[in-house]
Amino acid sequence: MATSTAPSVDLADAMVMTPPPMADYLVVAPLAIGFVFGALCLMTRKNTTRQPFIAITGLVLMLAADIGLFWHVLQNGTVVMTMGRWLPPFGITFAADMLGAVFALIGGIVGLAGGVYALDDVNQTGRRYGFYPFLLLMMSGITAAFLTGDIFNLYVWFEVLLIGSFGLLVLGSEREQLDGATKYALLNLLATTLFLLAVAYLYGTVGSLNMADISRKAASVRDTGPLFTIAALFLFAFAMKAAAFPVNFWLPASYHTPRIVVSGLFAGLLTKVGIYALLRIFLTLFDVERDMLAGAIAVIAAVTMVTGAMGALAQNDIRRQLGYLVISGIGMMLAGLALGSRTGLSGGVFYAAHSMVVMTALYFLAGIMGERMNGFALNKAGGLYSRMPWLAALALVLFLSVSGLPPFSGLWPKAYLVKASLDVGAWWLAFAILLTGLLTTIAVGRTFAFSFWRERNDGEAETVSTKGAVSGAVVGSLVGLTLLTVAVGVYPEPVIRVTDRIAGELLAPTGYVDSVFPADMTPAPGDGAAQEGETQQ
Amino acid sequence: METAMAVLTGLFFATSLYLMLSKHIIRVLLGVAVLGNAVNLTIFTTGRLTREIPPIIPDDAVVPIDAIANPLPQALVLTAIVISFSFFAFLLVLVFRSYQELGTDDTDEMREAEPVDEPAPPLGY
Numbered sequence: 001m002a003t004s005t006a007p008s009v010d011l012a013d014a015m016v017m018t019p020p021p022m023a024d025y026l027v028v029a030p031l032a033i034g035f036v037f038g039a040l041c042l043m044t045r046k047n048t049t050r051q052p053f054i055a056i057t058g059l060v061l062m063l064a065a066d067i068g069l070f071w072h073v074l075q076n077g078t079v080v081m082t083m084g085r086w087l088p089p090f091g092i093t094f095a096a097d098m099l100g101a102v103f104a105l106i107g108g109i110v111g112l113a114g115g116v117y118a119l120d121d122v123n124q125t126g127r128r129y130g131f132y133p134f135l136l137l138m139m140s141g142i143t144a145a146f147l148t149g150d151i152f153n154l155y156v157w158f159e160v161l162l163i164g165s166f167g168l169l170v171l172g173s174e175r176e177q178l179d180g181a182t183k184y185a186l187l188n189l190l191a192t193t194l195f196l197l198a199v200a201y202l203y204g205t206v207g208s209l210n211m212a213d214i215s216r217k218a219a220s221v222r223d224t225g226p227l228f229t230i231a232a233l234f235l236f237a238f239a240m241k242a243a244a245f246p247v248n249f250w251l252p253a254s255y256h257t258p259r260i261v262v263s264g265l266f267a268g269l270l271t272k273v274g275i276y277a278l279l280r281i282f283l284t285l286f287d288v289e290r291d292m293l294a295g296a297i298a299v300i301a302a303v304t305m306v307t308g309a310m311g312a313l314a315q316n317d318i319r320r321q322l323g324y325l326v327i328s329g330i331g332m333m334l335a336g337l338a339l340g341s342r343t344g345l346s347g348g349v350f351y352a353a354h355s356m357v358v359m360t361a362l363y364f365l366a367g368i369m370g371e372r373m374n375g376f377a378l379n380k381a382g383g384l385y386s387r388m389p390w391l392a393a394l395a396l397v398l399f400l401s402v403s404g405l406p407p408f409s410g411l412w413p414k415a416y417l418v419k420a421s422l423d424v425g426a427w428w429l430a431f432a433i434l435l436t437g438l439l440t441t442i443a444v445g446r447t448f449a450f451s452f453w454r455e456r457n458d459g460e461a462e463t464v465s466t467k468g469a470v471s472g473a474v475v476g477s478l479v480g481l482t483l484l485t486v487a488v489g490v491y492p493e494p495v496i497r498v499t500d501r502i503a504g505e506l507l508a509p510t511g512y513v514d515s516v517f518p519a520d521m522t523p524a525p526g527d528g529a530a531q532e533g534e535t536q537q
Numbered sequence: 538m539e540t541a542m543a544v545l546t547g548l549f550f551a552t553s554l555y556l557m558l559s560k561h562i563i564r565v566l567l568g569v570a571v572l573g574n575a576v577n578l579t580i581f582t583t584g585r586l587t588r589e590i591p592p593i594i595p596d597d598a599v600v601p602i603d604a605i606a607n608p609l610p611q612a613l614v615l616t617a618i619v620i621s622f623s624f625f626a627f628l629l630v631l632v633f634r635s636y637q638e639l640g641t642d643d644t645d646e647m648r649e650a651e652p653v654d655e656p657a658p659p660l661g662y
Contacts, residue, residue, distance in 0.1 A: 009599045159620045178635035179649035197576045204583025316658040379659045
């Protein structure tokens with residue numbers, strides 16, 4: 001065996017024989033950059049002055065790679081790369097279609113904004129305890145989850161981003177944080193374990209872990225295998241990750257406890273990974289099961305968005321109010337998944353992109369407001385307008401945007417979702433979307449009125465908040481994200497073109513399958529050992 | 538063989554669910570640990586159990602001749618074990634730290650992040 005005689009085997013049956021073009025490496029570049037710079041930050045953990053620059057460089061490069069990947073996918077369609085030269089069902093595949101590339105791109109933008117905001121928000125101790133390594137590793141996990149084409153690999157990336165988020169969540173070890181983190185950690189770990197369970201059943205039924213491979217084999221096992229049960233298990237697990245009603249109580253319990261930059265990043269990124277996974281599983285893999293579950297998903301979506309908005313109305317703490325608004329936004333995206341039409345999906349994906357940017361910006365805004373008001377309690381808020389009129393302008397833009405009022409980015413996806421609901425006669429879903437908009441407007445309008453227009457009424461002298469000017473890093477990241485929502489709101493055509501293309505791709509999963517398994521590739525002999533085991537029985 | 542394993546994993550799931558329904562966080566944690574093992578056994582079983590046929594290709598062949606034990610679930614389980622063990626270690630420390638800080642492991646009393654007496658939002662100026 002150890003002799004060096006080459007086996008007389010045609011390797012082309014199992015391996016990629018031509019090296020992929022350089023541009024295709026973009027599909028793994030963002031996470032490679034994230035891991036390398038995460039490791040560098042870990043090595044320079046004690047050098048708290050140099051570390052932020054390494055981290056920001058890493059985040060900028062990650063964003064550059066995300067932009068490159070987006071451009072590449074926009075021009076050439078789905079980019080596929082399989083690790084270790086193995087042909088697709090055997091190697092672990094990374095496949096970036098439009099959906100993954102767009103989520104990765106916006107994730108990169110939000111991550112960079114978070115890194116910049118943290119320059120001021122995270123102090124020396126936070127840096128020494130590893131804020132930046134955790135941030136970069138979490139960003140790598142998130143990006144990789146958007147780009148992987150292998151369902152077990154998706155589970156691994158979920159765990160990578162989860163452990164990164166644990167690190168960020170407990171940074172500082174305040175009493176409140178430990179309480180929130182305990183609930184967050186236990187329930188999220190439970191959700192990922194249930195996801196793994198669903199993967200196990202899927203593997204036992206279909207005999208493959210490659211998503212494109214599962215997609216083309218699902219039809220043949222649909223009559224004999226319990227695909228509907230597996231799809232329902234996936235729905236449960238990812239609904240928990242995405243914080244859909246009624247499995248969302250970990251979110252309001254934990255999202256307001258860490259540093260505000262961490263809250264903002266979580267609100268922008270983590271639940272959206274659950275939404276991405278739902279879109280991927282239910283449109284690329286289980287399109288038939290999605291049709292069967294659509295009614296249930298629609299009800300979940302409607303209840304999630306309305307209870308989220310009502311929760312926001314009932315909160316006194318601005319950060320907890322924002323936590324409920326994250327939940328309400330998840331309902332909107334689920335509505336897009338439930339509708340399943342081209343318009344509906346386009347609206348759902350657009351809403352996800354909008355929500356990633358705006359929710360992060362809102363937390364950043366709340367951070368500045370809380371610092372100037374000495375706390376986040378609405379009943380003690382007031383007096384911000386006279387001191388910071390520019391902040392009032394930013395706040396108004398973001399509040400109108402999250403409510404879905406023109407001319408900001410929240411309007412268009414909601415209009416699409418309402419139209420898609422009415423197209424299929426789901427008037428109650430359209431009503432829920434509009435009602436949520438109204439309740440959200442009331443909730444954020446109240447926050448605006450109390451924090452900005454009302455005079456301070458707690459009897460404290462103005463001197464308590466004569467803090468220096470807000471630092472450039474904080475303002476820069478907030479203004480950047482706000483400008484993005486304004487630009488998309490005023491000029492939405494390019495974004496709508498992209499989300500419409502995503503919806504088209506999602507509705508025709510054969511395109512995704514064909515790019516992983518090109519027609520000129522010889523079909524691999526056999527279909528993995530699991531199927532052999534099956535036939536042998 | 539698969540039937541016996543299915544019954545065993547069922548017992549594991551029942552145990553972990555029972556433990557996780559407790560309001561004492563240490564039992565919940567043990568439930569999570571058992572759940573991880575239940576899922577691992579499920580992965581192992583869904584790969585189909587073939588006894589005593591090692592997945593080794595003979596010298597003069599390039600593919601296995603007979604049906605062999607499925608090596609892939611073992612790789613998956615190995616990954617899952619490593620991940621679930623490291624998470625369990627993290628959770629153990631986290632739960633111990635919150636027990637130290639909050640002085641309780643009763644989830645009903647862990648109200649630091651969501652205080653019972655949180656005031657209602659103001660109704661007027």
